[in-house]
Each structure stands twice: as C-alpha cells, then as structure tokens.
Amino acid sequence: MTPALTLRDLTVAYGAEPVVRGVSLQVAPDEVVALLGPSGSGKSTLLAAVAGFIQPRDGQVLLGDKVMSGPGGSVPPEGRDVAVVFQHYALWPHLTAAETVAYPLRRRGVGAREARRAATALLARVGLSELVDRRPAELSGGQQQRVGLARALAREPSLYLFDEPTAHLDTALRASLTEELAEQRRARGAAALYATHDAAEALAVADRVVLLREGRVGQVGRPAEIYEEPADLWSASLTGPASVLGARVSEVAQAKVVLRVGEETVRVPGGTVAGLRSADGVVLVRPEWAGLGGRLPGVVRQVRYRGPYTDYRLRTPAGTVDVRGAGTPSVAVGDAVTWDLQRVWISARS
C-alpha cells in the first residue's frame, strides 16, 4: 500500500543553519505518527515543509505517490492534499467561525449557501453549533482550536498535520481536545502527523512515535516500545520519569537481567537495547517498575502525593530512585523502608 506521506532525506534550513537534517519517514494511510521532541527540535519546521510553507534545501516530500517537493520543483500549499491545525490557531480575525470553516469549501468551488450549511454541520460536530457567527476574539482558546479543527476537517485531506494543537490550552481542555482530534480523524480515516512536546499526549494519540532530536530522527517505535524500551538516556527522559540505577549488571539473558544492588543480587524481567553491551549502558527504572516492600533497603527523601498514586524518592545503595505506590502516602520522609524492582531496562548512555 502506498504510504500517505513519504519523506526522503529531508533537510530544511533557515539561512545557513539546518533545522531538519536528513529525515526519512513514512506515514501509512490511516496511521497517526507523533513527532515528539523538545522545542527547537524541528517539529514545526518539518510540518511546514510537508505543508509546503517552506522549501526544503534537500530531499523529497511525497504525498501518496506524488512528489510535492523535490529536485523537480515544488507544489504550492493549496495543491497539496493536507490540512493543518496550527499551534496558535491561525484563525482569521475578520471571519466568523462559519465563514472560517466554509473557507476551504469555497476555495474548492462549493457554492456559498452549500458551504455555509456544511460549515455549520462541521461546527456542530465539534460542539460549536451555538457559536457559528462568532469571530475569534469572541471565542475561548479551546473554542478557537475547535474552529481550527473544523476548518481542517472541511478540507477533507488524506493527511492531517497537527502542529502542537493543544500547547496553548490548559490541562483539562488539552485532554478533551486531544480526544476530539483523535476521534474526528479516526472518523475520516485519514493519516496524521502530530507534533508535540508532551510525551503523554504523543503516547496516547499515536500508532507510532518518532523522537526528534536537533532535527534528526532518534528512536522510532510503537508508544509502548518507546516508553518501555528507550534507546538511550535522552529518549528515556523525554518520554517520562526514569531513575538511573547505580547497579552492576552481571547477566542479561532471556528477558531477564541479573543485577548487583548494594549487597543484594536481583533478578528481574527486563532487557537491553539490541546490540548494546550491558557494560556500556545505564540501568533505567521507571517509577512504576519499582515499589515499596521487598528486599532492598532505602530511606525516604521525598513524598509526592499525586491523587491516583504517590511517588516516593528513596536514597538507596544504588543511588536516588523514584518508586511509585498506589493510593495515599504510606510512609513519611525520613522513614527507613524496603523496596523492590519489577523490571529494568538497559539503554545506551547517550
């Protein structure tokens, strides 16, 4: 099957400085790929090159089997089968919500009345049927981004480009809007490239996650792979909390790792990045891979109650380790406790 999007050795530069460096990537039809990276890693630039806002210095952009940017020239944004949901919404201040959503329809040659009818229906689908005649200034941030989403839906593209669509919304709204985006895209069955710096968001929405580091593709994988088997320390800390265990690895075999933690020998499920000599790696523990109770000694340094669970920071013979326990705090700062490991992962140092 032809991928919805193919990038071949894409390099994009502002002036002399490349921002995207030799990225190759494919997005299958109906697949959601999250681009996860810190700010400045080139996510937005990559999306702008796919949309045709900026011309790559090198490499190719293909939508379906058609070359959009390449040595042979470039297709302008209006000629590309994509829709963009912008970080800052990019709503036109002089148009109402209905006019904004009707805009792509009008450009496609739909008559004014029909476009308005369709726009009203789309706005109803994103829960804004009461607000069709409001201008952006009269809408809240969440409502504005829903209008932005409806405008993208009106385009009926094969590929959606989401450029940190929830970055400027508060936490409660973010979750619901992310749901909305995912739901609407799924209903249309189009592919999506979703840029975000929020690991939880990326893991939740994507079929596949691509880590972007200084313009280069880092680890690529299913969300669970990315989270559970980070390739290196950088990927691990980008995708969630992790402690580095000061432990000596004695053996790795058959999804089991044997460690020396202080005086104790520990044998836990886990593994290592393919091809990595365990002596060159670091032993990582996610908070939920460890818990209170067990054979290993420690002293509580910090207690953070988070509602559904509690995070404890322990000082142990293997250094500082964060462990997670269900429910309300069961021990206090200063208490001597025991703890145990349920899983570890050995990643490259960098």
Added chain:
Amino acid sequence: MADPGRAARTRPALRGATVLAAVGALLLVGFPLVELFAAAVSQGPATVVAAFRGTGALRAIVTTLLTGTVVTVFSVVGGTAAALVTERGAQRGRSWLRAAVLLPLVIPPFVAALSWGQAYGTAGLSDDLLGLPLPGVYGLAGVVTVLTVHAVPLVYVVAAGALASRAEPDLERAARSSGASAATAFRTVTLPLLRPAIVAGAALAFITTVNAFGVPAVLGTPAGVATVTTRIYSDLVFAADPQAFVRVLVLASGLVVLTLSVVGVADVRDALGDGLTRTGAPLGGAVSGGPRWPGALLWGYALATSVLPLLALVLVGITQAVGLAPVPANWTLGHFRAAMSGLGGPALARSVLLATVAATTVLLLGGLLAALRHRRGGKPLATMATLTFAVPGSALAVAVLLAYGPWLRDTLALILIAYLAKFWALGHRPIAGAAGRQPPELAWAARVSGAGPATTVRTVTIPLLLPALAGAWLVVFLFGLHEVTMSSLLYGPGSETLAVVILNLRQLGDVPVTAALAVLLTGMVLLATALLAAASRTSRRLVSRRDRA
C-alpha cells in the same frame, strides 16, 4: 485593572497631573485655536467673499485638495506594496531595506525638495551630467512627487506594523493549505486584515500632505503653484492689505476643520503615533521562497528618490561654484564657512536651543504623567495630544500669533509655544506607550519587596522607561530642529531658525550656501535619528520581551 489600593493612594497626584495636562493643552492649543476661529467667524460673509475674489486663493484650495488626494492614492499603493515586500517577501538585508524605505521620513521635507531640485531640476545634477532634467520638478508634478516620496513611509510604517505584528504568516498559510492560491490568500486574508491599517495610513498621508509647507514652498512657489499653506505664508508675511489677513484667517480655519474631520473619520490615533515615532524597524518573521526582484526594485526606488538627491545636494554644497563640475579638484568647504559666518551660525544655535528646550519640556511633562501611572485620564489625553499634532502647523502658528503675538511678537518664546503645542503629542506617545506596556507586576514586585511608591518609581518605573524617555526627547528634538512651517510664520528679526534662514537664502538665489546649510541640518537630523533608532530598539527589548514570548 482592578487595583483599588493603588488607585486610592495615587488619586490626588493623578488629579494634579490631569489638571496640569489639561491646563497646558488649553493654554497651548485650545486658547489659540479659539482665538483663530473667533477672528475668522467675526469676518462677515461679504468681507470673506471680497477677500477671496480674483486672488487665486480658491485655486490654492483646489490645488491642495487635488495634491492631497493624488498623493494619498500613490502613497497607499506604494507604501502597502513596500510593506508586503519587506515583511512577506524573501529579502536579504531586510532591516536595511526597511531603513531605506523609512529614510524619506527623517529627511526634512524642504531639504528633500531642495535636493530634488539640485538632482533632477534644470541646472541640476542629471541636467549637468546627462543633459536630462526631469520636466516639471519645479511645479505641481514635482510637488506631488516629492510629497508622495515623503508620504510612502507613513503608509509603509502602519502597514508593515500590521503585517509584522503577526510574526509568523500563519494566517496566510492557513488560507493556502485550505486551498487558496497565493493571489486568493492575498485577496481574502492579507488585504482585509490590512484594511484598517491602510485606511489609517491613507488619512495620515492626506493630513501630512495638505499640511505640508516646505515642499510646495521650495518646488511650487517658484513655478507659481500655490497651496493653502504657501498662500497663508505669502499672505501673512508679504502682503500688506487687510484683505490678505482675512484670507489667512479663513484659510487657516478651513485647514484645521479639514484635517480634524479626516482624523475623525479614520481613527488614526494609533497610526499617527506609530508613523511619527516608530522609526526603528518593526519585528518580523522571515519567510523563505518568493522572488527577490521586488527587493531590488525597492532599493532602486530608495536610491533614486532619497540617496541620489541628497548626494546632489552635498555635491552642490562642496563645489566651488554653480556650473563647475562636481569633481574633487573643485571641492571646497568655503560654503560651509560662509554659511556659518552669516546668519547661519546664530540661526543654528537658536534652532538647537529651541529644539532642546521644547524636547526637555515635553519630556518632563510626559515623564511626570507616566510616573504617576496616568491611567484614567490617559486615553482622552492621548487623543487630545494626537489631535493637536494633526492641527496644521500653518494654522497653529497663525492661532498662536493671534493669541500671544501682542506680547511676544518676534521672540523665540512665541516659536517655542508653537513647538510645544505641536510636538507634545510626539513626546507623549512613546512615553505613555512604554508606560502602558510595562506590566504592573513589576511595580507590585518592588512594593512587596519593601519599596515605597516614590522608590518604586525611581528604581523600577523610570529606569525601564529610560529608553522611551530618551526616544521621546530625541523625536521632539528632531522635529524641532528642522521645523520650518511655523517658524517661517512666527520669526522676526533676531529669531530666525535655521530652516527659515535656509528657505530665505534660497529665495535670494544663493544655491551653494543654501545647500551647505541644508546638508548640515540633515546631518544633524540623521545623527539624532540614529540615536533614536538605538533608543527605540533598547526600549522594545526592555519592555516587550514578555509580549513576544
């Protein structure tokens, strides 16, 4: 901002500042204008008709309206196009290009007119070198052209500001990826969003053009083309009959009504402030792609309309005699010495003194108001300040002459009053703007750190305003330095300003000395502008970092 505590504490001071500002405005602007209108209205209709019949004054009115309209149309097209090129095109050296487009704004208009005469007029540089004088430089065509060159940056600043306030062109991008071609995106998104800025810019261009005096005086008068402002000048300064004074009153009042109604129609308050105080380059986002030739075209335009004429003026100023080739063998500094030893030296000193006193007074008033966090009265005051700037200099000078002439005729004080009336808006705007952009949290943080109100103002408010205060001082100084419209109506023996001396010398036909003085003046103005640009950059860095985050 709900902050009852602070409002309560500063209320007496606030009221004092408001009263001070209101009294100042009344004495400087209100009273003179009332005198002017009273004097104009007291003339019966029959007197007015008699005063205008057969004098050509009506033709001056038609010329003014025509010039204003044509220049507005040209400058709107040119200024908007230039803004699109610098803010949305792919131009190398964008900030230099912006500065090139803005250059005519800081060249004193009558100097620009003089330099066009020397560059493209009969016996000018292009005539001497190529035998190709541009026809009509002296005349209506020349007046319209040079006024257009001066008005383009006014529209440009407002339009570029509107474009650059959206650093990333996301709105156009959204249109493009919604299926709009570049042309459709321009028509349906860019242009509608620019419309308010363009309307404001157009009003600004129109007002500036109909109020212009220096350009028609230099290029129009020798060819027998009169505008309302040059007519006021010739009727007041040269004519002896009482009917001439009636014409002055009626023309001046009419010009005030015309400009104020244009201000009323288009809300140009912001535009006026931006256009006149923002000589620094606006912030903008780089966009890649697109052709480079529009940038080259702009460079060519700036070269032909500002740089080459100024160069011609410099050459005339340093060449021994008119008619000699402008080559190093014929160069001399004699004209500069002659200029300074005659009327020029004292006039220069007077201009610097006037500009300094006016700038300092405006600064003290503006700083006082800002330090008191003038909020409630701020907006009407800003509007009032803007309106006074829109009042034509010619009319304001006549009004000031009527109101204070009996006591202060032929003194520098009379000119100073006119300067303060005209320029306080220029100083008030940047100070009030910077004070308004200053987040109140900064002062609150000082207060909760233990600083009293006075200490807060001294240690936080004023230091952050310093660049804006410096900018305000410089912009008033700049305008005061090259002011010609009002001082040419108000000067007397011993109170000639530098611009008046230049204008009079030119009428006497002393071309090289005129050029030398004009070059000197322009050099000082450009120096002050460079300082101003530096100050405004610093100001923006200090105050608006938060806004850009």
